[in-house]
Amino acid sequence: FLPKKKKQRDSLINLKIQKENPRVVNEIDIEDLRCSNVCYCRCWRSKTFPVCDRSHIKHNELTGDNVGPLILKKKTL
Numbered sequence: 001f002l003p004k005k006k007k008q009r010d011s012l013i014n015l016k017i018q019k020e021n022p023r024v025v026n027e028i029d030i031e032d033l034r035c036s037n038v039c040y041c042r043c044w045r046s047k048t049f050p051v052c053d054r055s056h057i058k059h060n061e062l063t064g065d066n067v068g069p070l071i072l073k074k075k076t077l
């Protein structure tokens with residue numbers, strides 16, 4: 001019997017996103033960024049992947065991990 005935290009640590013990174021693909025690659029045209037800030041998921045738990053939905057908070061609590069999103073900020077001129 002392994003504690004829940006230990007099981008989480010040993011699991012796959014990608015649990016369910018595009019599992020039919022041999023490699024998940026997302027390409028976003030920088031010109032399409034309409035918001036001043038966009039957060040992209042790096043924990044592979046977001047229900048809106050590749051956009052962060054803050055699922056990393058629960059993942060970090062369960063595992064003791066420290067992952068967070070990649071935040072792209074548009075410079076204001």
Ligand code: FES
Pocket residue numbers: 040041042043044045046051052053054055056057067068069070
């Ligand atoms: Fe994955 Fe935020 S939901 S980094």
